[in-house]
Amino acid sequence: MKRSALSVLSLLVFLPVGMAQELIPVNFQSKWFPQAQFAGYFVAQDKGFYAEEGLEVTVLDGGNVNPTVAVASGNADFGTDWVANILTQRDQGLEVVILAQVYQTSGYRLVALGNSGIEEIADLAGRRVGVWGFGNEFAAEAVFSAAGFTSNLDPTVTDPDIDAVVYAFDPSLVFPNEVDAASAMTYNELDQIVGLGYELNTLNVLDPASIGADLLEDSIFATPQTLATEDFKGSGLSGREVAERFLRATIRGWEYAIENQEEAVQIVLAHCGDTCAGSGSRQSPLIHQTWQMAEVAKLVRPAPDTQVGALNQEAFERSVALLVDVGLIENAYTWEQVVDPSVYDALQ
Incomplete structure (x- = not known):
């Protein structure tokens, strides 16, 4: 019995971060229903990358939900959205900050x-x-x-x-x-x-x-209040520490999905309903999600040396300038106002 108890104790000591303690609940708001557009998050969930960081992440369906509104109103902790919507909502007084840029190019x-x-x-x-x-x-x-x-x-x-x-x-x-x-x-x-x-x-x-009318799309963001909290949901961790853990696991998920696309598609399909299907001759969810995963991979990592989630100040400022020029937003928001690179930089 002593040997058994010692073995269990040793296992707990050497479990990855968070596995030997209660996981911290985190709600992530996606932009649409489950599909390979969000493969990295589902892979991080199913492969245990979030759990290794001590997080229990729930990926919330998008559909007709506005992700920026959902996160700004406190219905989710983190979200993904297009920069255009993030900034138009900011014009309406909803303040969120971008932590990472998942899609490096527009689809x-x-x-x-x-x-x-x-x-x-x-x-x-x-x-x-x-x-x-x-x-x-x-x-x-x-x-x-x-x-x-x-x-x-x-x-x-x-x-x-x-x-x-x-x-x-x-x-x-x-x-x-x-x-x-x-x-x-x-x-x-x-x-x-x-x-x-x-x-x-x-x-x-x-x-x-x-x-020159392409805009940045899927970004990861949170509210300044979430990052500033000293005790995220009673976990003893700050919001910034939780953001780092979430982002680190998410990047691992995307890297794994890109490098193991067939497996990633199967993981996505397990989360899918009818929204995974294509149309007509490509109605099969497997066929459609295989296409989708391959195309998404090109946006997330357009070049072999692209760092997943990397922030690009020039691309951000170009998107802002375009949105101002065409009258979609009133304010020419600066990088410092909207983007907090410190969470991503902490992972490097």
């Missing part, structure tokens, strides 16, 4: 049929363009304004250049009969459009970066 595109006559963004004048709502319309608005177009998204415009058709994300609802070009993420709706019977070589995929 937002506008997709038209190859025979539509729309070969570049300038060709969208006079056309119907599909646009998402719920804080996702900012990407399209930035493209329109950067190209010098007005749209009916601005209620003060009486004769808009572009007829924006707002719909609920699924391209099959509008493309190609109701709109001439549809919004699409490279990792999701583009594959859904392919599944509807339009092969990639029959589509024109317009990249906002071609006119």
Whole structure:
């Protein structure tokens, strides 16, 4: 019995951080329903990376939830959102700070049929363009304004250049009969459009970066209050310490997902409902999530030497300048106002 008790004690001593004590509950607000867009978080959860940091992380479904509002209102501790929505909400008085930049490049595109006559963004004048709502319309608005177009998204415009058709994300609802070009993420709706019977070589995929209208997308953020708390949920750890643990495990999750994509897809599928499915010939969740994981990996680590989660001040300031120029935000927020690099830097 003594030997048994000693063995158990030894095991507890050498367990990873947090495993020998009660895990700290952390709520993370995603931007959509479970899919490979968030693979790194699910991998960190299922592989025990969060638990090794002493955290019990719950990934909250997004859907029609505004992530910045959810975190700012205290319904979640950390979240992921596009920089455009983070800043527009800041204009409304909701203050959060960016801790890491998961997507280093933008995956937002506008997709038209190859025979539509729309070969570049300038060709969208006079056309119907599909646009998402719920804080996702900012990407399209930035493209329109950067190209010098007005749209009916601005209620003060009486004769808009572009007829924006707002719909609920699924391209099959509008493309190609109701709109001439549809919004699409490279990792999701583009594959859904392919599944509807339009092969990639029959589509024109317009990249906002071609006119300097690409915006930073999935960032990890928290409130200043969360970071400043001295005793996070009675854990004895400060909010900043918890943020470091959360971020370290999350980065491990993304690195693992990128390097082990087949396994990562299986982990994601275990969390999925119908939202993991594609469309038409690519309806299979396995087929669609395999595409999605491969495309997401390109955004998270666009080059072999890219550091997952790295913050890029130049890219941030360019996004701010664009949002100000096109009138989507009123204030030209500085890096120091919105970004706290100290949490990410503490991991290096």
